[in-house]
Amino acid sequence: MAKSVKGGAAAPTDWSDEAGAIGRRARAAARQLASVSTNTKNAALAAMAAALRSSADAILKENAADIEAGKKAGLSAALLDRLALSRDRIEKMACSQEEIAQLRDPVGEIIEGYTRPNGLQIQRVRVPLGVILAIYESRPNVTSDVAALCLKSGNAAVLRGGKESLRSNLAVHKTLAEAAAAQGIPADAIQMIDNPDRDLLAALLREDRNIDVVIPRGGEDLIRAVAEQSTIPVIKHYKGVCHVYVDELADLDMAEAICFNAKVQRAATCNAMETMLVHKNVAPRFLPRICRRLSEAGVEIRGDDRTRRLWPQATAATEDDWYAEYLDLVLAVRVVDDIQDAIDHIARYGSSHTDAIVSQDLKHVQQFVRDVDSSSVMVNTSTRFSDGGEYGLGAEVGISTDKLHARGPMGLRDLTTYKWVVYGSGQLRT
Amino acid sequence: MAKSVKGGAAAPTDWSDEAGAIGRRARAAARQLASVSTNTKNAALAAMAAALRSSADAILKENAADIEAGKKAGLSAALLDRLALSRDRIEKMACSQEEIAQLRDPVGEIIEGYTRPNGLQIQRVRVPLGVILAIYESRPNVTSDVAALCLKSGNAAVLRGGKESLRSNLAVHKTLAEAAAAQGIPADAIQMIDNPDRDLLAALLREDRNIDVVIPRGGEDLIRAVAEQSTIPVIKHYKGVCHVYVDELADLDMAEAICFNAKVQRAATCNAMETMLVHKNVAPRFLPRICRRLSEAGVEIRGDDRTRRLWPQATAATEDDWYAEYLDLVLAVRVVDDIQDAIDHIARYGSSHTDAIVSQDLKHVQQFVRDVDSSSVMVNTSTRFSDGGEYGLGAEVGISTDKLHARGPMGLRDLTTYKWVVYGSGQLRT
Numbered sequence: 001m002a003k004s005v006k007g008g009a010a011a012p013t014d015w016s017d018e019a020g021a022i023g024r025r026a027r028a029a030a031r032q033l034a035s036v037s038t039n040t041k042n043a044a045l046a047a048m049a050a051a052l053r054s055s056a057d058a059i060l061k062e063n064a065a066d067i068e069a070g071k072k073a074g075l076s077a078a079l080l081d082r083l084a085l086s087r088d089r090i091e092k093m094a095c096s097q098e099e100i101a102q103l104r105d106p107v108g109e110i111i112e113g114y115t116r117p118n119g120l121q122i123q124r125v126r127v128p129l130g131v132i133l134a135i136y137e138s139r140p141n142v143t144s145d146v147a148a149l150c151l152k153s154g155n156a157a158v159l160r161g162g163k164e165s166l167r168s169n170l171a172v173h174k175t176l177a178e179a180a181a182a183q184g185i186p187a188d189a190i191q192m193i194d195n196p197d198r199d200l201l202a203a204l205l206r207e208d209r210n211i212d213v214v215i216p217r218g219g220e221d222l223i224r225a226v227a228e229q230s231t232i233p234v235i236k237h238y239k240g241v242c243h244v245y246v247d248e249l250a251d252l253d254m255a256e257a258i259c260f261n262a263k264v265q266r267a268a269t270c271n272a273m274e275t276m277l278v279h280k281n282v283a284p285r286f287l288p289r290i291c292r293r294l295s296e297a298g299v300e301i302r303g304d305d306r307t308r309r310l311w312p313q314a315t316a317a318t319e320d321d322w323y324a325e326y327l328d329l330v331l332a333v334r335v336v337d338d339i340q341d342a343i344d345h346i347a348r349y350g351s352s353h354t355d356a357i358v359s360q361d362l363k364h365v366q367q368f369v370r371d372v373d374s375s376s377v378m379v380n381t382s383t384r385f386s387d388g389g390e391y392g393l394g395a396e397v398g399i400s401t402d403k404l405h406a407r408g409p410m411g412l413r414d415l416t417t418y419k420w421v422v423y424g425s426g427q428l429r430t
Numbered sequence: 431m432a433k434s435v436k437g438g439a440a441a442p443t444d445w446s447d448e449a450g451a452i453g454r455r456a457r458a459a460a461r462q463l464a465s466v467s468t469n470t471k472n473a474a475l476a477a478m479a480a481a482l483r484s485s486a487d488a489i490l491k492e493n494a495a496d497i498e499a500g501k502k503a504g505l506s507a508a509l510l511d512r513l514a515l516s517r518d519r520i521e522k523m524a525c526s527q528e529e530i531a532q533l534r535d536p537v538g539e540i541i542e543g544y545t546r547p548n549g550l551q552i553q554r555v556r557v558p559l560g561v562i563l564a565i566y567e568s569r570p571n572v573t574s575d576v577a578a579l580c581l582k583s584g585n586a587a588v589l590r591g592g593k594e595s596l597r598s599n600l601a602v603h604k605t606l607a608e609a610a611a612a613q614g615i616p617a618d619a620i621q622m623i624d625n626p627d628r629d630l631l632a633a634l635l636r637e638d639r640n641i642d643v644v645i646p647r648g649g650e651d652l653i654r655a656v657a658e659q660s661t662i663p664v665i666k667h668y669k670g671v672c673h674v675y676v677d678e679l680a681d682l683d684m685a686e687a688i689c690f691n692a693k694v695q696r697a698a699t700c701n702a703m704e705t706m707l708v709h710k711n712v713a714p715r716f717l718p719r720i721c722r723r724l725s726e727a728g729v730e731i732r733g734d735d736r737t738r739r740l741w742p743q744a745t746a747a748t749e750d751d752w753y754a755e756y757l758d759l760v761l762a763v764r765v766v767d768d769i770q771d772a773i774d775h776i777a778r779y780g781s782s783h784t785d786a787i788v789s790q791d792l793k794h795v796q797q798f799v800r801d802v803d804s805s806s807v808m809v810n811t812s813t814r815f816s817d818g819g820e821y822g823l824g825a826e827v828g829i830s831t832d833k834l835h836a837r838g839p840m841g842l843r844d845l846t847t848y849k850w851v852v853y854g855s856g857q858l859r860t
Contacts, residue, residue, distance in 0.1 A: 031777065035800055114822070120811060122821055129833050130803070212833050233663065233834045254856040261858040347461065369851050370465055373560065381550060381854025390859070391552055391850065392544070403559050403642050403847040404663045405834040417833040420821065421799050424811025426684040428691040429820070 019203035022158060022191060023210030026131040029188035030156035034128055036185065038105040041152055044183040045101035049094040051179035052144065052172070056090045062171035063140065070164050083138045083165050093144040093172075096395065100148040103394045106413045107154045121423040126416045128154035130212040133204060135160045135226055137218040140168040146215075147176050147190045149397055153415040156189050158204070158211065163196035170194055205230040217398055220325075235410070237375075237401035239325040240270030240353035242383040245342040245368065246286055247359030248279040254380060255358040256290050261382040262356070264297045268327045270399065271354050271386040275322060275332040277342045280306065283335045287311050291333070299329045306335035322349040339364050343371045350374060352401045354386035354408075375401050375408035449633035452588060452621060453640030456561040459618035460586035464558055466615065468535040471582055474613040475531035479524040481609035482574065482602070486520045492601035493570065500594050513568045513595050523574040523602075526825065530578040533824045536843045537584045551853040556846045558584035560642040563634060565590045565656055567648040570598040576645075577606050577620045579827055583845040586619050588634070588641065593626035600624055635660040647828055650755075665840070667805075667831035669755040670700030670783035672813040675772040675798065676716055677789030678709040684810060685788040686720050691812040692786070694727045698757045700829065701784050701816040705752060705762040707772045710736065713765045717741050721763070729759045736765035752779040769794050773801045780804060782831045784816035805831050805838035 052059070063085040070080055109126040116122060132155045134146045143159055150157035161169040173192035181187050193200065205214065205226065214234045216226040227234045244262050246255045262273035278286055283306065291301050291311040301307075302321050303314035314333065321332040322345070336342045339357075346355050356378035357368040369377050376386040386409065388396030393411030400406045406414035482489070493515040500510055539556040546552060562585045564576045573589055580587035591599040603622035611617050623630065635644065635656065644664045646656040657664045674692050676685045692703035708716055713736065721731055721741040731737075732751050733744035744763065751762040752775070766772045769787075776785050786808035787798040799807050806816040816839065818826025823841030830836045836844035 031801070031803070034803070116820070116822055120815060120820075127803070228661075231658075233832070235834070251856075257856060257858055265859050371461070373461070373464070373557070374849065376850040376852060379851070379853045381852060381857045382859050384859035385550060385852060385854075385857065386850075390546070390550075391852075392546055402663070404665070407847050408850045417837050419804065420806040420816075420838045421809070422806060422811060422815060422821075423809045424815075426681075426687060427811045427815065428687055429695050429812050429814035 015197070015200045015203035016206075018195075018200060019207050020210075022193070022204065023131070023207040025188040026156040026158050026191060027210040029186040030128065030130045032186045033151075033154050033156055033189050034107075036154070038107075040184055041105070041154070042101045044151060044180040044185045045097045045148055047179040047183050048144075048148065048176045049097040051175045052090055052094040052097070055171070055175040056087055059090060059168065059171045059175065060085060060087070062167040066165055066167045073164070075164060079138055079164070083140070083168070085140055085168060089141060093141050096141075096145055097148045100152050100395050100412075103152060103412055105152065106416050111418055118427050119425065120427055123421045123423075124418045125421050126413075126418050129415055129417050131156045131158065131210060132415065133158045133160065133211045133214045133232070135201070135214065135216040135218070135222070137162045137222065138165045140165050140172055142217060143169045143172045143192070144176060145395065147173070149395060149412060149415060151180065151185065151189065153412050155415055156186075156191075158191050158193065160193040160201060160204070166194070166196060202229055205232060208232045215398060233405075235398065235400050235402060235406060235414075237270070237351070237353060237399045239351050240272070240399075241274050241323065241325050241349065241351040242271055242353055242386075243275045243277055243342075243346050243350060243355045244273050244383060245277040245336070245339070245346075245355070245357045246279060246282060247339060247357055247361065247364050248281045249361035249364060250279075250282065250358040251360055252282065252286050255286060256293065258356070258358055258380070258382050259290050260293055260297070262384055263294060263299060263331055264329070265382070265384055267329050269384070270325070270327075271383050272327070273331065273383050274324060274326055275334065275349070277334050277336050277345060278307075279339070279342075280335050280337055283307070283310055287333070287335075294331060297329070299331050301331055301333055303333040304335060307333045310335075325351070339367060343368065346372055346374070353399070354378060354383045356381065356383050375399070445627070445630045445633035446636075448625075448630060449637050450640075452623070452634065453561070453637035455618040456586040456588050456621060457640040459616040460558065460560045462616045463581075463584050463586055463619050464537075466584070468537075470614055471535070471584070472531040474581060474610040474615045475527045475578055477609040477613050478574075478578065478606045479527040481605045482520055482524040482527065485601070485605040486517055489520060489598065489601045489605065490515060490517070492597040496595055496597045503594070505594060509568055509594070513570070513598070515570055515598060519571060523571050526571075526575055527578045530582050530825050530842075533582060533842055535582065536846050541848055548857050549855065550857055553851045553853075554848045555851050556843075557849050559845055559847050561586045561588065561640060562845065563588045563590065563641045563644045563662070565631070565644065565646040565648070565652070567592045567652065568595045570595050570602055572647060573599045573602045573622070574606060575825065577603070579825060579842060579845060581610065581615065581619065583842050585845055586621075588621050588623065590623040590631060590634070596624070596626060632659055635662060638662045645828060663835075665828065665830050665832060665836060665844075667700070667781070667783060667829050669781050670702070670829075671704050671753065671755050671779065671781040672701055672783055672816075673705045673707055673772075673776050673780060673785045674703050674813060675707040675766070675769070675776075675785070675787045676709060676712060677769060677787055677791065677794050678711045679791035679794060680709075680712065680788040681790055682712065682716050685716060686723065688786070688788055688810070688812050689720050690723055690727070692814055693724060693729060693761055694759070695812070695814055697759050699814070700755070700757075701813050702757070703761065703813050704754060704756055705764065705779070707764050707766050707775060708737075709769070709772075710765050710767055713737070713740055717763070717765075724761060727759070729761050731761055731763055733763040734765060737763045740765075755781070769797060773798065776802055776804070783829070784808060784813045786811065786813050805829070
């Protein structure tokens with residue numbers, strides 16, 4: 001990073017100053033943090049877990065105030081549920097800190113190392129990204145999860161939660177920051193933005209000299225707004241329009257179990273199936289049985305013409321349905337001519353999140369794996385497995401459908417970059 | 431990528447349509463290219479090299495027209511030299527195609543693979559990025575180098591060169607594209623923008639649905655303008671303000687040789703030394719000898735007060751000098767109190783490109799390597815080694831001072847991403 005476009009025309013000057021100060025404090029903390037030992041970071045995480053437990057009363061009190069204000073403001077029951085903390089939820093937050101302490105520290109790993117013919121020893125060494133700005137909505141547990149993930153990976157965190165959970169977030173943050181500082185972590189390593197003004201956020205999103213990456217978590221609107229405004233690189237996924245393609249040569253019992261699991265097991269997640277594609281040759285046998293089972297589980301089916309001939313209870317799917325991320329018990333269904341038709345559908349309407357094929361045919365599986373350009377491609381299993389925990393990454397930072405840096409479920413490793421370190425003994429370039 | 435902000439308010443509608451068509455053609459070609467075999471890609475590269483040689487006359491004729499127009503337009507001698515082709519330069523372009531054919535194909539590499547307790551087999555597989563928009567200035571050889579690198583890594587290329595080299599670039603492109611197509615490469619795998627209108631470029635920079643990454647090569651102004659306008663991720667470096675720090679415990683003969691090499695061996699490159707930092711305890715012995723040798727080689731020295739007391743011929747460095755990328759025989763010199771002072775100077779004024787320490791002290795070397803946050807950190811060798819070829823990466827795509835995705839010299843591998851491929855046998859999420 002060079003001298004930069006700090007505080008562009010879009011942000012009012014007062015907020016640029018405030019954002020600049022936040023960025024500089026974070027950068028200074030990040031420089032210190034890069035050399036803090038793993039033992040110290042783990043001790044801080046243990047202290048943070050203990051502090052969450054011992055401060056539960058104070059946190060719950062602030063949370064109750066947020067909930068009360070939210071009720072007055074007319075927040076939906078779903079939003080209030082996401083906002084609400086309990087002793088149980090705080091215990092889970094504390095456990096999560098302890099689990100992150102158990103993960104291997106990615107910083108300092110030598111990714112590769114070799115010696116050149118002239119004797120130069122070349123290493124790529126894993127280092128923290130630096131400063132991470134996390135932007136999220138109502139859940140206060142994100143505050144503690146992201147703080148812990150950033151700390152373990154040696155990054156300074158700037159946390160910006162939703163307005164409706166501000167008092168809860170500040171209580172959680174105060175608890176964590178004090179516990180971390182007592183273990184020798186720089187005070188500005190975990191900063192929480194206490195001003196919910198959107199212009200301050202806009203100014204922070206232009207602090208590209210001192211903030212290295214922005215990670216927004218939340219709905220598509222939030223993420224789009226952040227990506228549009230930011231001059232800092234953003235790691236994101238907009239939505240998960242996940243497909244399961246049931247091939248002509250599928251084991252139909254397996255296909256039924258996978259499709260049911262992918263749709264029904266937890267419909268509100270980004271890795272749930274939203275569109276089912278069925279090869280025309282198996283549709284007459286497969287569609288009635290899977291649609292019956294899904295309907296019995298309360299799933300609304302929206303089908304194309306060929307689907308509706310085989311399952312007349314389906315409503316007619318519109319063009320919008322193929323793009324839709326329902327996050328609910330609704331499923332778009334289409335009968336396709338062949339595997340190429342399925343691949344083309346996914347390329348046109350998909351979100352590059354997670355897409356699956358059910359087939360026993362090696363050639364079809366190879367074609368699907370090669371030609372479907374999604375961050376996760378599944379063979380004979382449920383899209384619901386697309387998850388950092390299920391992939392064995394430990395705590396999940398998020399999911400990326402971008403192509404640069406990290407793709408798919410992101411773990412602690414994806415909060416790092418590398419530097420080249422070259423050891424010589426006086427070599428000169430000729 | 432989901433449905434996208436195709437053609438935003440900033441770009442006029444007509445150019446969005448044109449840019450959209452270019453992007454869609456590139457995306458379609460990229461989808462085909464992802465499954466073209468390495469043998470076919472290598473055969474195409476060989477044919478492209480042969481075609482460059484056999485079309486040299488036609489290319490030189492178009493280049494002569496560019497040169498003539500450039501002279502009339504009053505281009506500088508340096509610009510005209512960069513623009514000029516010759517039989518020798520065309521031969522080098524052809525050789526470069528052949529060298530790229532020799533490189534190992536990065537596509538399809540299994541980066542990691544493991545089996546989860548539930549039997550899911552998880553792989554991270556290297557795949558092309560997709561569509562790359564390369565933006566560059568006058569050198570026509572960039573057209574052939576980037577086309578070859580993109581083809582080998584399975585990416586569709588959209589090439590946008592400088593206006594002054596348009597006829598040359600179109601001639602090179604026609605030669606390459608025809609040769610590649612005859613070997614079965616999709617016709618739109620290598621597109622050259624034949625309209626130099628900046629509004630078309632602006633519209634292309636918003637084609638984030640169909641273009642995956644932008645790689646600008648050229649001066650800082652070009653790169654900043656691209657980064658400001660683009661809604662597509664940009665891989666870039668603005669400039670190289672490279673430092674050599676001569677430690678209190680340096681071997682001063684080695685330090686002299688390294689500093690001289692880093693400044694003088696090729697001053698116009700981004701990895702040449704621009705600022706030399708010298709520990710105060712060795713400055714009286716070291717500064718006069720290195721300054722004398724540099725001065726004899728024609729280097730202008732701009733020093734701080736302590737430097738000027740030891741080498742009075744130096745002019746006074748201003749604050750701007752510490753930020754400057756001279757790309758010329760000019761050097762800023764500062765005497766520092768200790769290694770921390772040097773590290774702080776680099777953090778404040780550096781460009782995160784390449785910075786070196788000369789020292790025999792293990793603790794100082796470890797501190798410098800840990801605390802200097804640059805894409806390349808050198809120990810006891812010349813910053814001039816910061817280069818893809820010198821690191822053994824083969825042909826260099828460019829240098830990144832960003833932290834996401836690729837950092838430092840980029841090779842063919844950095845034109846790829848990965849996808850997660852998960853093989854199951856009917857596993858369901860519980």
